Amino acid sequence: MVRLELSGVRRTYGDVAALRGIDLGVRDGEFFTLVGPSGCGKTTTLRCIAGLETPDAGAIRFGDTDVSDVPPEARGVGVVFQHYALFPTMTVRENVAYGLRFDPPDGSVDERVAAMLDLVDLAGMGDRDPDELSGGQRQRVALARALAPAPDVLLLDEPLSSLDARLRDRLRLELKRVQRELGVTTVYVTHDQAEALAVSDRLAVVHDGRIAQVGEPEAVYDGPETRFVAEFLGENNCLDGRAVGGETEGSLVRAGETEFAVTGDHRGPVTLCVRPESLDVNASHNQFDARVRDVEFLGDGYRVHFEWNGRDVVARLDDAPTGSVTLGFDPADAVVLER
Amino acid sequence: MGDAHRPVLLRRTRGRLANPAGAPDAIVGWVRAGFPAVRTGLFGFTAYLAVLGTGGAVLVGLPGAYVLARYEFRGRETIRSLTVVPFVLPAIMVAVGFTAMFGTHGALNDLLGVVGLHLTVAFDLPLVVAALTFYNAPLVTRFVVAAADTVDARAVETARTLGAPRWRAFLDVVAPQLLPTFLAAVLLVFVFDFMAFPIVLALGGLQLATVEVWIYSLVSNLDLTEAASLAVLEAAITLTLTYVYLRYERGGGAGTASATVERVPLVGPPSAGRLLAAAYALVALVLYVGPLASMIAESLTRAGSLSTANYAFLLAQQLGSGGTRPTVAVSNSLVFAVGAVAIAVPMGVSVAVVTSDKGRLRRLAGALLMAPLAVSGVVTGIGLLQGLVFGVDVLGYHLSVTGPVAIVAAHAVAGYPFVVRNVAPLLARVEGDLVAAARTLGAGPARAFRDVTLPLVAPGVVAGAAFAFAVSVGEFNATIVLARDGATYTMPIALERYLSNPSIGPYLGPAAAMGTVLLVVTAASFVVVERLGGRWEG
Incomplete structure (x- = not known):
C-alpha cells in the first residue's frame, strides 16, 4: 500500500504527443479513476505507471521511491486489462499462482491461490481452463491474478468494458468491495463517465494528454472548471454569453436577447452551464419559453429535448410536456465558467 | 519406421482393400519373405x-x-x-x-x-x-x-x-x-x-x-x-x-x-x-x-560468355534428349494448367462453400483438403494410371481416359486445396445477414450467392486460381508417372530429362533456361496472388 505520484510525465509517439505533462497524486489506499474520451492519454498514463511504457520526461514515484527506471517485473504492480489477457495455456489456478513464482507468499502458494479465488467468488474453479469461463469469470480470474502477489498498486485498464451492462454493474460493486477489503492503492481507467462517478474515491478527467480536473466525483460534477469537464461528466446545457454586474447579489449573464440571473460575481465573457435536472417547468426564476422537439421515456422520468432560440436544450422532467412550455432554473444551480 | 509399427499398418490395409491393385498380395508375399x-x-x-x-x-x-x-x-x-x-x-x-x-x-x-x-x-x-x-x-x-x-x-x-x-x-x-x-x-x-x-x-x-x-x-x-x-x-x-x-x-x-x-x-x-x-x-x-x-x-551464358543460345533452343523445333521438344513442353504445360484451373476453381469453391457450414461435413471436407497434400503425386499418378488410363470395366463398357485428361485431373487435385484455402477465409467473413438481406429482397439462393457472396470472395477465387495455375505448371510427381506416351511431357518433365541425360552437351544451359521460364511463370502467379491478398496459412 503506497502513495503514488506522477510529475511532469510526457510521452510522444512520433509526432503525436500522447501525454503533455501529467501531474497526479494518488493517496494511499485510494480508488482513483482516470476518465476521458478515447485517445485522451489515460491508458498511456496507466501503462507508464505499470512500466510498460517509458515516459520521455517526468518522474513516477511509489511512496518515496522513484520507479521511473524500474522494469515492470520489479515495480510491484498488478494489472487487469480489458480483454482479460489470461494465459491460455494455463489453468485458472496456474494463472493466479503465476505471480507467486516470483514473489512467494509467506504461507503456502495453494492457500494463497484458494484465498484469492475465494475473494473473487470463484472457489472451486481452479482446475478450469480460461476458455471454459464466461467473460465475467475470466475478468475475476484476472483480478485474482493481479492481486495474488499483494501488489503495492492495482492498475485496472477498462476492466469492465467487454462485459454486458448488467454484469458490469454487479462486477463494479464487487471490484469496489475487494479493493476496500484489501485497501490497495488503485488506479482505474475508463471512458465511461457514469462508471467513474459511481466507483471512485476521487477522479481525474483527462483531456488531450493533460489532466483537466481532479477531485471527488460530487465536487467535479457540481463544480466543473472547464466547459469540457462540464459537458463530459454527465449531461449539461452550456451557453456562451456575457456577464454584467448584478444589482444586489450575484450577476446577470446575457445571451442573445435573454438575461439570466446567477450567483457570484462575474464579469466579461462566460459560459453558463445548467444541468438537465436543474431545469423545471415550475421554476420561478430565469424563465424562458421553449418548444418540445423530442421526448424519451427513461422509466423514472423523461428526457425532453427542447428548441430554444435555434439551439438544443435538454431537461429531465417528471411528466412529458407537449407543444411550448416555460422552463426555468434556480440561479444557485447554474455554473458560470470564465472564458 | 520401426518394424514394430508395420504389422499394424499391414492389417489395416489388408482389411480395407479388396485387391484393387494387387497390393495386398504383394504385401503378403513380402511379409512371407520376412521383410526383405x-x-x-x-x-x-x-x-x-x-x-x-x-x-x-x-x-x-x-x-x-x-x-x-x-x-x-x-x-x-x-x-x-x-x-x-x-x-x-x-x-x-x-x-x-x-x-x-x-x-x-x-x-x-x-x-x-x-x-x-x-x-x-x-x-x-x-x-x-x-x-x-x-x-x-x-x-x-x-x-x-x-x-x-x-x-x-x-x-x-x-x-x-x-x-x-x-x-x-x-x-x-x-x-x-x-x-x-x-x-x-x-x-x-x-x-x-x-x-x-x-x-x-x-x-x-x-x-x-x-x-x-x-x-x-x-x-x-x-x-x-x-x-x-x-x-x-x-x-x-x-x-x-x-x-x-x-x-x-x-x-x-x-x-x-x-x-x-x-x-x-x-x-x-x-x-x-x-x-x-x-x-x-x-x-x-x-x-x-x-x-x-x-x-x-x-x-544466360554459354561457353563462359553472355548468350541467348539457351533460350533460342527453347523456341527452336529441335529435339532435345530423349526426343523432348522444348516447344511441346511449354505448350503442354500451359494447356494442362488452363485445364487444371478450369476444374480446380469450381471444385475448390464448392468445397469452400460446403466447409463454411458447421458440422460433420466440415470435418470431412477438411480431411479431403489435406489428402492431396498427404498422398504424394507419384501415388496419385499410379492410382490414375491403374484406374483410368488402363481403363475400368463398368456394366460391360470399358472406360478409359487418355493421358492428357489424367494429367489435368491430377493437376486439378493438386491445385484445388489452394483454391479452398484462399476462398474459405473470405467466405467466413461474409456475414449471414448479408445473404439474408438479399434473400428478403427477393433473390433466390443461387442469385444471392452470385450477387452478394461471389463478388466478396472474388479476390480469393482469383488468388486460388493463380496458385492452382502455378502448382499445375510446376507439378512433377504425377506427371512423370502419367506422361509415359512420349507426347504429354511438360516443362518440369523436360527439365528432368535435360538434367539427367545431358546428351546435348556438358551444359546445364537448356535446363537452366527452361527453369528460368518456370520461375517467371511461378513468379507471375505469385504477383497475382500477392496483389489479391492470397493466403496459405497452415
Whole structure:
C-alpha cells in the first residue's frame, strides 16, 4: 500500500504527443479513476505507471521511491486489462499462482491461490481452463491474478468494458468491495463517465494528454472548471454569453436577447452551464419559453429535448410536456465558467 | 519406421482393400519373405533423409520466424509473403538451381576457382538435404510467425508486471502457445520430406533411393504390382502422420490477441538479436537467392560468355534428349494448367462453400483438403494410371481416359486445396445477414450467392486460381508417372530429362533456361496472388 505520484510525465509517439505533462497524486489506499474520451492519454498514463511504457520526461514515484527506471517485473504492480489477457495455456489456478513464482507468499502458494479465488467468488474453479469461463469469470480470474502477489498498486485498464451492462454493474460493486477489503492503492481507467462517478474515491478527467480536473466525483460534477469537464461528466446545457454586474447579489449573464440571473460575481465573457435536472417547468426564476422537439421515456422520468432560440436544450422532467412550455432554473444551480 | 509399427499398418490395409491393385498380395508375399532388407533399408533411409531435411528446416526456419516476429523493417511483409513461394516453386527447378550453384561447374566453384579452390559436393546427401531445407524452412517460419501473431501482448505484459523478466515471460507465456503450431509444422515438413521426389531423383538419383524414387523406378520398369504395394504402404504412413498433424493443428493458435506483441525496429544499435538477424540474412541469401540467381546466370551464358543460345533452343523445333521438344513442353504445360484451373476453381469453391457450414461435413471436407497434400503425386499418378488410363470395366463398357485428361485431373487435385484455402477465409467473413438481406429482397439462393457472396470472395477465387495455375505448371510427381506416351511431357518433365541425360552437351544451359521460364511463370502467379491478398496459412 503506497502513495503514488506522477510529475511532469510526457510521452510522444512520433509526432503525436500522447501525454503533455501529467501531474497526479494518488493517496494511499485510494480508488482513483482516470476518465476521458478515447485517445485522451489515460491508458498511456496507466501503462507508464505499470512500466510498460517509458515516459520521455517526468518522474513516477511509489511512496518515496522513484520507479521511473524500474522494469515492470520489479515495480510491484498488478494489472487487469480489458480483454482479460489470461494465459491460455494455463489453468485458472496456474494463472493466479503465476505471480507467486516470483514473489512467494509467506504461507503456502495453494492457500494463497484458494484465498484469492475465494475473494473473487470463484472457489472451486481452479482446475478450469480460461476458455471454459464466461467473460465475467475470466475478468475475476484476472483480478485474482493481479492481486495474488499483494501488489503495492492495482492498475485496472477498462476492466469492465467487454462485459454486458448488467454484469458490469454487479462486477463494479464487487471490484469496489475487494479493493476496500484489501485497501490497495488503485488506479482505474475508463471512458465511461457514469462508471467513474459511481466507483471512485476521487477522479481525474483527462483531456488531450493533460489532466483537466481532479477531485471527488460530487465536487467535479457540481463544480466543473472547464466547459469540457462540464459537458463530459454527465449531461449539461452550456451557453456562451456575457456577464454584467448584478444589482444586489450575484450577476446577470446575457445571451442573445435573454438575461439570466446567477450567483457570484462575474464579469466579461462566460459560459453558463445548467444541468438537465436543474431545469423545471415550475421554476420561478430565469424563465424562458421553449418548444418540445423530442421526448424519451427513461422509466423514472423523461428526457425532453427542447428548441430554444435555434439551439438544443435538454431537461429531465417528471411528466412529458407537449407543444411550448416555460422552463426555468434556480440561479444557485447554474455554473458560470470564465472564458 | 520401426518394424514394430508395420504389422499394424499391414492389417489395416489388408482389411480395407479388396485387391484393387494387387497390393495386398504383394504385401503378403513380402511379409512371407520376412521383410526383405532392401525395403527395410528403403523405408529406413527415407525416414532418415526426412529427419535430416526436417532438422534443416527447423534450423533455418526458426531463426527466420524469430526475426520476422520480433523485428519491424521495410519489406518485412514482402518477405513474409515470399515464404509461400517455395510451396509453388517447381521442385525440379530448385534442383536445377542447386546444381547451378553447387554443381561441379556451378557458380560456387566458379567463385572458388578465382582463388584456386575446387569443391565437390555435387549429387550428394548434403545437397539433397540443403534443397529439402530450401523447400520447407519457409513453412516452419510461416507457421510459427502466424502463431506468434495470435499471442496476446497484454498477456505478456501481465506476466512482466507479475514479476517475470523478459526471457521468462517468453518461456512461460509465448513458447507454450507456439509449441503446438511448431510441432504441427515439424510433422508436416516431415511428411513432405518423406514424400520428396523430384529433388531426390534429380540430385540424388538411385544411390539415394527413397520410397518415392523406388516406386517411380518400379513404374518405369512396368512393375506396377510391386509399385502399388509400396505406394499403399507409403500412403498409409503419410496419411497417419497427416492425421496426427491435423490433431496438432487444432491445438495451435490458442491465444486471442486483443493486441499483438509490438515489434522493435531492425535497424538500431547492435544487439545479440540484431547480429543474429544479420547473420541469418546472409544464410538466407546464400540458400535462397544463390541457387535461383545461379540458375538464371547459367541460362544466360554459354561457353563462359553472355548468350541467348539457351533460350533460342527453347523456341527452336529441335529435339532435345530423349526426343523432348522444348516447344511441346511449354505448350503442354500451359494447356494442362488452363485445364487444371478450369476444374480446380469450381471444385475448390464448392468445397469452400460446403466447409463454411458447421458440422460433420466440415470435418470431412477438411480431411479431403489435406489428402492431396498427404498422398504424394507419384501415388496419385499410379492410382490414375491403374484406374483410368488402363481403363475400368463398368456394366460391360470399358472406360478409359487418355493421358492428357489424367494429367489435368491430377493437376486439378493438386491445385484445388489452394483454391479452398484462399476462398474459405473470405467466405467466413461474409456475414449471414448479408445473404439474408438479399434473400428478403427477393433473390433466390443461387442469385444471392452470385450477387452478394461471389463478388466478396472474388479476390480469393482469383488468388486460388493463380496458385492452382502455378502448382499445375510446376507439378512433377504425377506427371512423370502419367506422361509415359512420349507426347504429354511438360516443362518440369523436360527439365528432368535435360538434367539427367545431358546428351546435348556438358551444359546445364537448356535446363537452366527452361527453369528460368518456370520461375517467371511461378513468379507471375505469385504477383497475382500477392496483389489479391492470397493466403496459405497452415
